Amino acid sequence: MKKKRLWFRSALLAILVIAVGYTIYNSIFEETGTYISKGDRAPNFVLTDLDGNRVELEDYRGKGVFLNFWGTWCKPCEREMPYMQRQYEAYKEQGVEILAVNVSETNVSVKNFAKRYHLTFPIPMDKQREVTKAYGIGPIPTTILVDKDGKVVERTSESLSEEKIISFMEKIKP
Amino acid sequence: MQSKLCECGHSNPYGTSLCQACGKPLDNEVEVLSSMRYEGSARRSQTYKSTIVDRVWNFFSSVKVGVWLIVTILVAAAIGTIFPQEMFIPPNVDPASHYESEYGTLGFIYYLLGFHNLYGSWWFIILLGMLGLSIIIASLDRGIPLYKALKTQRVTRHDQFMKNQRLLSVSHDVEMEEIKYSLETLRYKVREEEGNLFAEKGRFSRWGAYVNHVGLIIFLTGAMLRFFPGMYVDEILWVREGEKASIPGTKSDEGQFYLENNDFILEMYDKNDKKFNSALSSVDGEVAKNYQSNVTLYKTEPAHTIGEEPKLLKVKDGVIRVNEPFKFDSFALYQTDFKLNEFYKMSFKLEEKSTGKFFGDLTVDLHEPETEYDLGNGYRVEILDYYPNFVLNEHNQPATVNNLPDNPAFVFAMYSPSTPKGEKAFVGIQKNIESGDNQFKMSFAGIETKDLTALTVRKDHTLWIIALGGIIFMIGVTQGLYWNYRRIWIKQNEDGIWAAAHTNKNWYGLKKDLEFLSDKTNLTPLEDKEIDSIK
Structure with a gap:
């Protein structure tokens, strides 16, 4: 019972941390959706x-x-x-x-x-x-x-x- | 953690203050009435503190923490309005230096802390994430125990529970069937157990707060999805009349969309028209009637390389007016801005100063001037330098502010059979500076202009999620505000029949119900202890 509760809480916290983390990652590195930055492949032109x-x-x-x-x-x-x-x-x-x-x-x-x-x-x-x-x-x-x-x-x-x-x-x- | 056994035989989770079944205070210090907010149920977070996960959980379970998060977010959002957001500063300036030069040290700090792009700054997103976490955890911690407590509540309540209710009376010679009937006419749900009655109404209103929190979470999720690739596009596109430009944010494996601006139309109301005359007479200047762009949509082949001359396939024609966007795929183009009469081509004539005779003319494309214009018969003109937006710089040298031809100026070299070495002249708008005694001059012959249209490119796959969140939020608010949970307990005791009542809000409404009940039956009117204590 107690173990189950710990698992549930950890999972919920983890999901939220991942979601917020991914959002921040996107907000910094994909600002306009076309923003090319470190780590990207340089689009050919x-x-x-x-x-x-x-x-x-x-x-x-x-x-x-x-x-x-x-x-x-x-x-x-x-x-x-x-x-x-x-x-x-x-x-x-x-x-x-x-x-x-x-x-x-x-x-x-x-x-x-x-x-x-x-x-x-x-x-x-x-x-x-x-x-x-x-x-x-x-x-x-x-x-x-x-x-x-x-x-x-x-x-x-x-x-x-x-x-x-x-x-x-x-x-x-x- | 062991559970607490009540004398009625119900086993309550650790931390419970009122027995879930009979309502008996499980502790001598328990204040019944104030505990009723959550039915005296155990807020699960408060039951134990062991692991870090539990500690984090407990922190976010606190309503106080939630309120502080809301206040912090509000204050941050307010500060974000002091200086303009990044999207409103001129393009092509470096925000880092712009905020400092415009607003001084405060502006620099503003930029440094990310207030210039508030909704995209990492700490603001973290704050919103924490608020989301607080809403989820606080709701789970209160909603689930409350649900369990309301589900397990029994008809027969403990004397101590009854005695502590705000509304209470003791009656004699009351017909239970009559009470039951009256309560049912008031649309209470009545249960019976060992001759005791329990009537309740509007239990669902207790879920209002939790429904509206679900709505908020959906709303926040929608806002969060805007940052995910492919979910949201909000860009600006400027196109000159007669030109094609790629539409930002619309490149995919199937190619890139292009838009041609066929015509930009700005119409004004006619002040002489009888229909509008009286309405417009009080207005200074013109009143716009229509902003419109006539456009054609194209698509490149899938294997389009950026910058390459595109092989365009026409998709469709369209008209864009304010509030009437042009839609294709999942995109919409909105009329946003315009620029009338941008200089496009300038014409000059080569003139002999002494005779006033012309020796041919030339038209200069201000976006791509030729370096040489041959006028025939040995007459020609070269453009030695070009300043699209002319200005004298700090060294008193000609320079250009930017690449837009708002104030074009040229350095011409004029050649003729009589002046084979060439004569130089600096020509701008209402400027003509010559070197020495020139025989020839460039005289201005006319100008062509073009309009530009600015369109907002919008794709939004999150709007329906945000709208859904908003609707659920409103349902929750309505549920909790316009209904309330009324309960009436009737218990047969040795000294008579006890009646107690409780509601989570709107005591007036509950008392009305009780008045009806004591009118119709022999029930002693219930006394309001709170009013008594004020007396």
Whole structure:
């Protein structure tokens, strides 16, 4: 009798803890239902970059991808660009690529910006914001680290220091 | 834990204060009347404290704890209204810095503690979960023993139980059959045992509180399910006229839905119309009559890659008006907002300043300007730089606020046979800044605009659960509020016939019943002890 009661109580408490725990998990990690975060598989996408080349995320399987969402008008984005360019050159040979997805801007603006900062990494142009929407990007810059297996290992919306970028590069180096 | 045997022979669970069967106080210190709230039954939580599970159980069994949880939740919800919630701050700003820059340190703390997204913050969900737990445990701990006590109660009650009731009388020469008959005409359910009577009415009203708690639990479950994948979608979709955009939250293995905005319509009431004239004369400005989007729904093939040019199959056309959503699958699109006359294309003419002669014109798509416009005969214009939403930054340099063409400005380079090196000019709305003595200028020739519509994308599989919870809650409230549990005991004792009565609320109604009873029979009117003590 007493044992049965203990079992009943434990089961009921366990069910509630699990239900609330799962709810909190969802509230944090699935905010909009499209929010891509740590541990998720990075959804594949196809975009045309500034030079007119087709860029598909899946083609980078086997390499680490530093996926950055940005705009020319966003100051914090502008700040981290020179660091990204330097570390792109340093880590390119080590199998880490940078894809700097521009959020819905014109080729003219982005070309001028890229020229000013001597950017050489691919800049996929997300004209229709389709990728931005699919990844649930809110504020920019947002950086998503994708490892060689196509899994997201980090997501952040802070403006990155050069040290931080180096530590990110090390993290996804194959 | 051993049980307690009453002198009537009934065995009561440990912790019982009034015998479940005859109502005899099992302890000398028991106050009968106040114990009647739960029939003097043993609240199971209070019976023993041994394991951690029992201790947690006992904590949540307390009504005091439940009330404190409700108060805490109310206060938190109130604080959540001080600054706007995250969904109402401008998109594309980082909430972390926004709250601090807008509202100072308090705003930063507000953000840090998760008040900016209250219903999604972990501690608020935990509070709601604890409230749910408290409701379930407190109900089980009181409801089940109460049910058992009311089920096992006997007709014949112990003298001490009778004596302690608020309404009591002793009569002589009373015909039991008459009492029984009168009680039945009052629609009491009457039981008989050894010449004693027990009449009861409205026992089901005692379950009201438990029914309404079941409703609350269902309600909370529905709210919880909103966080589960696939149950709830609430997104905003902006589409320009003539454009197609993917509908957020509608991607599945079968493909992605797209929506085309064919036309956005805003109609105003005609003030000159006789029908509306008198009603509208007191209103300044226009009064909106209709907000409408004419749309077409498309679906991609199953193997659609995000960002790729979609191969779209038309599903259907539709019209969206306020309160008249467009429905497909389990989704509904609601008219939410709009933006009229967003700049779309700007036209210029290349003009020779000295003669005023034009050498061709060009139209610039503000969402995708060309870098070069060839006007023929050796005349051409290049766009060197473009600022969609022009502003001078802190270094007095031209910059753009964002990527929306609300205040477009260009740096043009104008080439002609006479100026092969090109002349530069900065052109914006009511701005024309030239470098040096230019022979040519770009003169403004016109602008095209487009409307945008904003739609709310909604899918809600939880609404019926929440509605069901609400209905059950209301049934419970009604049950407990509009009915009450009245009981009358008639016992044949040596010194006469004892009558006692009890109700959980509405003593006035019970007394009315008793007056009827003493009118129709020889029963001595029952005296209200409480009123006596006030006297």
